[in-house]
Amino acid sequence: MGKPSDLSSSAFSVVTIHQYRVLYEKCVQLINSEWPRSYNARLRSLEASRDTLPTSMVVIKNTDSINETTSVLAHARLSPVPSDSSAVFIESVVVDRRFRGQGLGKLLMTEVEKHCFSALHLKTIFLSTIDQDGFYIKLGYQFCKAINMFGTHCALNNSTKKIWLRKSVM
Numbered sequence: 001m002g003k004p005s006d007l008s009s010s011a012f013s014v015v016t017i018h019q020y021r022v023l024y025e026k027c028v029q030l031i032n033s034e035w036p037r038s039y040n041a042r043l044r045s046l047e048a049s050r051d052t053l054p055t056s057m058v059v060i061k062n063t064d065s066i067n068e069t070t071s072v073l074a075h076a077r078l079s080p081v082p083s084d085s086s087a088v089f090i091e092s093v094v095v096d097r098r099f100r101g102q103g104l105g106k107l108l109m110t111e112v113e114k115h116c117f118s119a120l121h122l123k124t125i126f127l128s129t130i131d132q133d134g135f136y137i138k139l140g141y142q143f144c145k146a147i148n149m150f151g152t153h154c155a156l157n158n159s160t161k162k163i164w165l166r167k168s169v170m
């Protein structure tokens with residue numbers, strides 16, 4: 001499948017999930033297609049989404065009306081960092097397998113960054129990944145030390161071999 005000719009066209013939109021509760025089920029299916037977990041646990045996490053953090057943002061395929069048949073093609077969750085109120089932690093970034101390599105991940109992250117830096121006035125985005133650092137480096141993220149989300153002094157768990165990245169407001 002080739003790249004969509006113009007991602008800024010009206011083919012796709014990036015929206016917050018709580019604007020369209022009718023999309024919850026499709027969004028749970030998308031996230032669970034990559035990281036299977038109980039439906040209810042996923043639903044609860046989406047139901048917590050709001051304008052301030054935490055927020056789940058999704059890429060949808062534009063249709064005349066948004067309803068339960070609307071395709072949810074990508075998702076990212078923006079979570080607060082309790083130890084740093086000027087920072088956000090991005091997690092559960094996933095693009096529908098059938099649509100990878102077409103710029104949707106980049107579209108989503110660009111809108112996530114606008115939301116974090118311009119709407120929420122946050123200063124730094126942190127995220128961690130096991131094997132997708134190349135994607136984030138392409139988007140301008142830089143390697144950094146693991147952050148301690150809660151500001152406590154518990155030992156870091158290095159067993160997962162997570163790579164940490166950050167991007168700060170220009």
Ligand SMILES: CC(C)(COP(=O)(O)OP(=O)(O)OC[C@H]1O[C@@H](n2cnc3c(N)ncnc32)[C@H](O)[C@@H]1OP(=O)(O)O)[C@@H](O)C(=O)NCCC(=O)NCCS
Pocket residue numbers: 034092093094095096099100101102103104105106107128129130131132133134135138
């Ligand atoms: C990682 C993921 C979100 C990328 O989404 P995508 O829609 O396929 O990425 P895009 O097509 O928007 O890629 C944007 C750019 O990054 C590059 N890129 C994408 N994945 C890459 C990778 N793993 N390594 C290096 N570059 C990568 C693309 O080539 C593209 O470059 P270009 O702008 O020069 O053309 C997607 O592959 C995915 O959902 N993976 C499974 C879930 C996962 O691992 N998520 C990350 C959790 S931290």
